[in-house]
Every structure is written in structure tokens, then in C-alpha cells.
Amino acid sequence: MxxxxxxxxxxxxxxxxxxxxxxxxxxxxxxxxxxxxxxVATGTAQYFSALTIGAIYALIALGxxxxxxxxxxxxxxxxxxxxxxxxxxYLIFTSLGFGGAxxxxxxxxxxxxxxxxxxxxxxxxxxxAIERFAYRPLRNAPRLAxxxxxxxxxxxxxxxxxxxxxxxxxxxxxxxxxxxxxxLLGASVxxxxxxxxLVAVVLMIALQVFVGGTRLGRxxxxxxxxxxxxxxxxxxxxxxxxxxxxxxSALAGAAGLIYGLYKGNIVFNLGFDAxxxxxxxAVLGGIGNTVGAALGGFAIGFIEVAAVTTGLSRWQEALxxxxxxLVLVFRPAGILGxxxxxxx
Amino acid sequence: xxxxxxxxxxxxxMEAVDAFYGHIQALRSVTINVRRGEIVTLIGSNGAGxxxxxxxxxxxxxxxxxxxxxxxxxISRVDAYRLVPRGLxxxxxxxxxxxxxxxxxxxQMGGFTRKRSEVNEDLARVxxxxxxxxxxxxxxxxxxSGGEQxxxxxxxxxxxxxxxxxxxxxxxxxxxxxxxxxxxxxxEINRQGTTILLxxxxxxxxxxxxxxxxxxxxGRIILAESAADLAANPQVRQAxxxxx
Ligand SMILES: Nc1ncnc2c1ncn2[C@@H]1O[C@H](COP(=O)(O)OP(=O)(O)OP(=O)(O)O)[C@@H](O)[C@H]1O
Ligand SMILES: [Mg+2]
Numbered sequence: 001m002x003x004x005x006x007x008x009x010x011x012x013x014x015x016x017x018x019x020x021x022x023x024x025x026x027x028x029x030x031x032x033x034x035x036x037x038x039x040v041a042t043g044t045a046q047y048f049s050a051l052t053i054g055a056i057y058a059l060i061a062l063g064x065x066x067x068x069x070x071x072x073x074x075x076x077x078x079x080x081x082x083x084x085x086x087x088x089x090y091l092i093f094t095s096l097g098f099g100g101a102x103x104x105x106x107x108x109x110x111x112x113x114x115x116x117x118x119x120x121x122x123x124x125x126x127x128x129a130i131e132r133f134a135y136r137p138l139r140n141a142p143r144l145a146x147x148x149x150x151x152x153x154x155x156x157x158x159x160x161x162x163x164x165x166x167x168x169x170x171x172x173x174x175x176x177x178x179x180x181x182x183x184l185l186g187a188s189v190x191x192x193x194x195x196x197x198l199v200a201v202v203l204m205i206a207l208q209v210f211v212g213g214t215r216l217g218r219x220x221x222x223x224x225x226x227x228x229x230x231x232x233x234x235x236x237x238x239x240x241x242x243x244x245x246x247x248x249s250a251l252a253g254a255a256g257l258i259y260g261l262y263k264g265n266i267v268f269n270l271g272f273d274a275x276x277x278x279x280x281x282a283v284l285g286g287i288g289n290t291v292g293a294a295l296g297g298f299a300i301g302f303i304e305v306a307a308v309t310t311g312l313s314r315w316q317e318a319l320x321x322x323x324x325x326l327v328l329v330f331r332p333a334g335i336l337g338x339x340x341x342x343x344x
Numbered sequence: 345x346x347x348x349x350x351x352x353x354x355x356x357x358m359e360a361v362d363a364f365y366g367h368i369q370a371l372r373s374v375t376i377n378v379r380r381g382e383i384v385t386l387i388g389s390n391g392a393g394x395x396x397x398x399x400x401x402x403x404x405x406x407x408x409x410x411x412x413x414x415x416x417x418x419i420s421r422v423d424a425y426r427l428v429p430r431g432l433x434x435x436x437x438x439x440x441x442x443x444x445x446x447x448x449x450x451x452q453m454g455g456f457t458r459k460r461s462e463v464n465e466d467l468a469r470v471x472x473x474x475x476x477x478x479x480x481x482x483x484x485x486x487x488x489s490g491g492e493q494x495x496x497x498x499x500x501x502x503x504x505x506x507x508x509x510x511x512x513x514x515x516x517x518x519x520x521x522x523x524x525x526x527x528x529x530x531x532e533i534n535r536q537g538t539t540i541l542l543x544x545x546x547x548x549x550x551x552x553x554x555x556x557x558x559x560x561x562x563g564r565i566i567l568a569e570s571a572a573d574l575a576a577n578p579q580v581r582q583a584x585x586x587x588x
Contacts, residue, residue, distance in 0.1 A: 215456070222442050222453050228404060229440040234428030234457035234504065 005208065008291065015295075019302055023047040023309070030310040041186030046309045048193040052262060054301025055200035059255035060278035061285070061293035062207065063127075063248030069288035070224045070244045073135060073146050077153035079275015081127055081249050085256020086172065086266045087161055089119045093173040101177035108175060115175075116199075119257045120250035127249020128242045136238065154271075161268040169267040172260030196258050203254060204294050207247070211290060220244055224288070277304075280324050286337025295335060299323075354413070355380045355508050355539050356401065361410035363393075363400050370396040372563040373410065378508065383530070383540045385550040385571065387584055388560035394543040395437045397560065398510045401541075402434040403427050415507060429457040433506025437513055437543075439497040443486025447477055450485050450496055454503025463503070469536075470499040473529055491522045498526075502533065509533065512543045527553055547584040551575040559584070 024043030285292025403424035544550035
């Protein structure tokens with residue numbers, strides 16, 4: 001366990017350095033007339049945007065991959081669960097009277113922690129409730145039925161937010177002032193970007209520890225592999241599946257909160273695009289694999305931002321999905337997915 | 345067939361159980377009992393309903409009529425996962441070990457319903473019965489050989505410290521030496537106090553270790569006798585012991 005985490009940490013550190021250099025290289029391709037120090041500065045700034053956007057995709061992708069891993073359902077409502085997370089955080093912050101940057105650092109930290117806690121619990125309960133009422137009754141139905149139900153849930157969530165909150169974009173409180181910045185290699189980077197990345201990393205590590213090293217985590221992995229055998233071990237599979245939805249949705253809720261802080265405005269249908277990209281991230285990383293989902297999320301964030309720096313921003317979507325197709329042609333089960341034959 | 349009266353020392357009894365898969369009837373009025381401390385075997389040809397019988401006991405298949413009594417209570421409507429802490433262990437057909445979990449984690453899953461402090465004691469017992477598993481504890485379950493996987497499946501079922509252990513074809517696909525070994529371990533487990541209901545294709549070996557046996561044919565119990573009588577029965581010898 002510890003060995004596995006250490007190895008993961010090393011690989012992640014390597015990937016961070018390589019992608020940084022790669023981003024600087026790509027920036028140079030996009031802006032060849034600039035001076036070297038300008039290229040490094042722009043590349044570094046873009047790299048931190050990529051980490052932030054990637055962190056959001058990665059957190060959403062984890063929910064897709066966990067649910068698919070345990071009941072082989074592509075939960076198309078998951079992107080909208082993320083959207084609801086953004087709105088729940090919005091409601092918490094505004095109802096407490098915080099509409100903008102909080103000056104006092106201890107207060108800021110306190111409100112953020114409270115926001116994450118409440119948003120994640122509320123979203124976890126929402127996710128478990130969706131499973132209970134929309135998917136569990138269909139668990140033994142043909143595959144298409146729960147898939148259609150998921151699309152239905154997606155529309156219902158959008159509609160509810162649209163009617164109860166707003167039909168048009170609303171400004172979400174940017175509690176962390178963008179004036180807090182640090183300078184690195186000539187780039188001035190908002191501290192918020194680093195904060196978002198770190199929060200995402202902490203949540204991912206917590207997830208790995210939970211799934212890899214606890215009794216409940218083992219029950220989840222066993223249920224994913226062989227539901228009947230898990231029951232014979234005394235595992236309540238309904239409860240285990242509900243917990244999986246709870247965790248996946250809580251992570252999407254955290255991503256929603258982060259999205260609001262970062263973007264400064266939210267709209268009822270923002271889950272569609274982000275959800276689709278995060279789903280792509282999960283497939284890219286190898287669906288069912290949590291490390292793969294995180295990797296895929298960061299990869300897609302990187303490609304999106306790289307498209308902008310190389311002057312191909314109009315080709316962003318085409319680039320993301322071309323990479324997806326290329327990866328799947330060579331590794332049909334995704335980067336870290338179990339290739340057929342490896343399953344045993 | 346002779347229907348035994350329900351004795352008070354019965355750990356398990358199935359009374360006139362019918363079970364179905366959709367419209368297909370797999371068990372027809374199956375009545376069996378297992379007393380505390382016994383090894384009882386269930387033999388029969390492919391598709392006779394042996395696996396279905398075990399699944400009906402452990403709650404994976406529901407009896408449509410009749411009832412299943414375990415340790416003094418009716419368990420016919422109890423969820424499978426709730427039976428494990430009550431003392432029912434089931435090593436299912438085809439081993440069904442968690443191939444992506446390590447050997448150690450598989451055993452931990454076996455002890456899922458036990459307290460953490462008890463698990464270590466039970467692990468020691470399983471490792472004593474199967475020293476091979478101790479050597480391979482860090483290995484992925486799926487990378488074990490067939491025989492090792494079978495040991496893991498039995499060891500995993502023992503981790504819940506069952507009063508009754510259901511074993512579904514534990515010797516399937518093993519070399520003759522390993523078959524011998526598995527059967528002597530089954531006897532050892534029984535000596536240590538676990539009651540066993542054993543399903544086997546390997547009828548001769550099963551009747552050797554069991555006290556009593558049942559013969560199942562297309563969902564019905566057609567014979568219920570002592571193991572010695574069954575082994576001597578010409579009909580059984582011809583049909584299940586491979587004699588002409
Ligand atoms: N999941 C299922 N769905 C439909 N029919 C089933 C199912 N499982 C078993 N059956 C049918 O029920 C009958 C009994 O099957 P069962 O698996 O209990 O036999 P068995 O005695 O264990 O056979 P074997 O020795 O081959 O393992 C068979 O006719 C089988 O085809
Ligand atoms: Mg069978």
C-alpha cells in the first residue's frame with residue numbers, strides 16, 4: 001500500500017515536470033517571435049491554468065469511473081450532479097452573506113472548509129438518492145433502460161435548477177481574491193489556481209487511501225469484481241453501491257464548488273460540456289480505474305489549454321477528441337485500463 | 345427415499361424446497377438435513393441441481409416454496425449477506441476469488457463480518473491449513489494456480505468462522521495429488537468443529553469422507569443413505585462411480 005502510493009507519487013511528480021516542459025515547448029511553437037523569458041513565463045502561466053482545469057475534470061471523472069467500475073453504468077447525469085454542486089456552493093456562500101472576496105484569511109479558510117463540507121455531504125446524499133430511486137430498481141433490467149434513465153435524471157436536474165434558481169448565468173462568489181498571486185519564472189499566477197490543484201490532489205489521495213486500504217474500500221472493489229461472491233463474504237452490496245455513488249457525487253460537488261470560485265459565474269447547463277469532457281477523461285484513463293480517471297482529467301485540461309497557447313483555440317474540441325480516438329486505437333481499454341487478456 | 349424426521353441436532357434442514365430460474369424448475373421438493381458435526385455430501389450428474397441447492401441455502405436463490413432452517417431459525421427469506429455473520433460459509437462453484445485483490449485481501453474479505461482482533465487469529469489458522477497461501481499473500485488472487493485458488497476459496501470461506509461450510513466442487517480441475525490433499529483438509533476442517541455440506545462430482549472420494557449422502561437427479565433427491573450404503577449401492581456405482 002505505502003509502496004504503491006510512493007510509486008504513484010513519483011510517477012505524478014515526473015508527469016508534472018514533463019508536462020510543464022511540454023507546455024513551455026508548445027508555447028514556443030505558438031509564439032515564436034517572443035523572447036525566451038516571455039515564452040517561459042507564458043508557458044508557466046498556461047501550465048497552471050491547465051492544472052486547474054484538469055483538476056476539475058479529474059474530480060468529475062472519478063465519479064464516472066467509480067460508478068462504471070461497480071455497476072457498469074455510464075451515469076450520464078453525473079455532469080449535472082457537478083453542476084448542482086456549483087449551485088449548492090453558490091447558495092451556501094450567498095446565504096451566509098459572502099458575495100465576493102473575503103479579506104480575512106482565517107475567515108476565508110473557515111468558510112471554504114464549511115463550503116466544501118456541506119456541498120460534498122449534500123451532493124453525496126443527492127447521488128445516493130439518485131441511485132436508490134432511479135438506478136437500483138433497474139439493476140437487473142437490460143442495459144439501455146438505466147442509460148436512458150440517467151439521461152432523464154440529467155434533464156430533471158437541469159430543469160430543477162433552471163426553475164428554482166435561474167434560467168441565465170448567475171455570478172458565483174469568488175471568495176479567494178485573484179489579487180493573491182505568486183510569481184514563478186516570470187509568470188504571475190493566482191494563488192487560487194494552486195489552491196484548487198492542491199485541494200484536488202488531497203481529495204484524490206484520500207480516495208486512493210480509502211479505496212485501497214480500508215475495509216469499506218475492499219468491499220467496494222470486491223463488489224465491483226464479483227457481486228455474488230461479495231455477498232457470500234457478508235457484504236451488503238446495496239449499501240456498498242450507495243456509498244460508491246455518495247463518494248463519486250461528493251467529489252463532483254467539490255468540483256462544482258471549485259468551478260464557481262474559478263470561473264465566477266455558473267449556469268444550469270454547464271454540466272453538459274464538463275460532464276462529457278470528464279467522461280472522456282475517464283475513458284482515456286481507462287474506465288473503472290481511479291488513477292486513470294485523474295490522469296485523464298489532467299490530460300484533457302492540458303490539451304485544452306495547449307490548444308489555446310499554440311493558437312489552435314478554435315480547434316480545442318477537435319483536438320481533445322482526436323487524442324481520445326488515437327489513444328483508444330492503440331489502447332482500447334484506455335491508458336491504465338485493463339487490456340483484454342490482462343483481466344484473468 | 346426416506347424422509348428423516350427433523351431432529352433437534354440439525355444445524356441445517358431444507359424442507360420440501362422448490363426453486364426456479366424464471367420458468368425453469370431447478371429443485372423439486374428437495375428435503376435434506378445436516379446435523380452438527382457431520383460431513384454430508386450431495387452427489388449427482390451435471391445439471392442435477394447441486395449448485396442450486398447450495399445457493400438456495402445461502403440465499404443467492406430464493407425458495408419458491410418449502411423452507412430452509414439454519415441453526416434453529418427459518419432463513420428462507422433472509423438476505424445472503426446477513427447469513428454470513430450467523431455462521432454460514434459458502435465456497436461457491438468455480439472458486440470465484442477476487443482476482444484483482446491480493447491473496448491477503450481475499451482472506452480479509454472472508455473475514456469481512458468479523459472483528460479486527462479476531463481476524464488475525466483466523467488468518468493464522470488458515471495459513472496453518474494452507475501454508476502455500478502464506479507464501480503468496482502479497483500476490484494477486486488471479487495469478488495463483490488453479491489448486492492455489494481453490495485453497496484460497498476454502499480458506500476465504502473459513503475466515504468467517506462458519507458453523508456450516510458449503511463446498512461446491514472443491515476438487516474440480518485439480519491433479520490427483522491435490523485432490524487427496526483437499527479431501528484431507530476437508531476432514532481436518534471438520535475435525536476442528538465445522539459442519540460440512542459437500543457437493544462433488546468426485547463421488548467416490550466424497551463418500552469416503554462423508555457420513556451420509558444424498559443423490560440428486562434432475563432436481564429431485566432420489567437417494568438418502570449413509571455414505572457406506574451409497575458407496576455400495578449398485579445403482580450409484582454404475583451412475584456416479586463410473587462402473588459398468
Ligand atoms: N442462472 C441460471 N439460469 C437459468 N437456469 C439455470 C441457472 N443456473 C442453473 N440453471 C439450470 O438449473 C439446473 C440445475 O443447475 P445446477 O447448476 O444447480 O446443477 P449442478 O448439479 O450444480 O450441475 P454441475 O455439476 O454441472 O455443476 C440446470 O438445468 C441448469 O441449466
Ligand atoms: Mg454445480
